[in-house]
Amino acid sequence: MILTEKQLQSFETNGFLLLPQFADHELCDTIKDIAAAHLKHKVPPIETEMEYVGKTKEERKLISDGKAHLLEGQVTVRRLRQVYHRDIVFKRWMENEKIRPVLKQILGENPTITISHHNSIMTKMPHTSTETSWHQDFRYWHFENDNLVSVWLALDEETAANGVLEFIPGSHKMHFSVSQFDEKEYFSDALEENREIIAQKVSYPLQKGDVVLFHCKLLHRANKNSTDEPKISFVYTVKGCSNKAIEGTRSSEFAEVPLN
Template sequence: MQLTEEQLKKFNHDGFLIIKNFAPKELCDKILEKAKKHLEKKQAPIESEQEYMNLNENKITVRRLRQVFNREEIFKEWMTYKEIRPMLKQVLGDTPVLTLAHHNSIMTKMPFESTRTFWHQDRRYWNFENDNLVSVWLALGDEYLENGLLEFIPKTHKMNFPKDRFDEASNFLDEHEENKKLIEKRVHQNLEKGDIVLFHCQTLHHASKNKTEKPKISFVYTVKAQNNKPIKGTRSDFEEIVLD
């Protein structure tokens, strides 16, 4: 499947694109079934809410299952899904390559225990020659503001910000006067099972806490352009899968 000219233009303009009803429902259900088993066991490697918030607590609330590519065949099936490859090639302008160093994850927002995801750019996670990376977000169920839906600030993938607009963890500062003006331009669209979001690694985004009684579980992975090489000796210098 390829993006229409209008869709590609929208992605390049806004830094993200929502595609409704893309992944088969049966595939989503199989992914969710396996994901719940790993979440129930808190099967490593994981990232916890306590780790993310630098909380010194013995309790563990899973924020993400990491390194999921090799956990289950159904996870691998989605990350190498042939129908999406032409679209990824369009937005990257090159052959897409799965980077397995990070954003190879099942993401969660657990009821009452999840924390807010601060405004940020995903570029902070990687060390490549350039920032030509795109993430693929798959909704495995309904996603809306009350349970932690992603919100985006359009056009921020083309903006350069000085360091004083971010904190030490590379979170975009809420109370910075210039930031506040930009955050007012945030947008969102509710997602349903099978919807995907393509977003550039420089597009500012965030998600609120889950205020409902049901977990929100999603799948995210990231691709880079084949000509975008990792910096040697960094964690991005890791296993890759070419999606030709």
């Protein structure tokens, strides 16, 4: 698949691009079935809602994988981490050859999977999930530059009711001051100047097999899941092959996967 000039310009301007019905439905069902089994048994490494809500700025930067399963009592899994190494089906999706030319167009060079970030099955569990506040992924990552794009796969229907992604178009090119973010580095909706920006938000219902590409500096958020069914999605991140992780940070903790 090759993007048109119109699609490329749309990504450049808005910071995100929808690829409708990109993934085969049978693949989506297989991924979802495997993920459901891992979620049921809380197969580590995982992140829980308790960890997510309670993290400080420093904890969000330094959190270590694989500890959440040690918590006692009932926990709501927010995401399965390190999915590239969990199952061959997950690995093959992340190495999908059909999307590589698209990613190369957007990044301007060969893509490389960064195992350190995203690389997750994301969930919004019924009623027990929490809202995801406005944020830029790049504020938690450490690379030489911001040439990184996330690949989000909808495994089933995603709507405002169960936590579909919302974006602020063009926010990946906006310049923000530190004061516009709170102590956890979320984009504060308490500030009038921020509320004017947030008012520009957009979202699009997703269907099974839809893929959304979005820039690492794009402001995005999601509602909690108010339906009776879990919402399960797959997300991983790629970077331009020349964009190096900063040594000694979590971004350099895992080996990368070149997609030549």
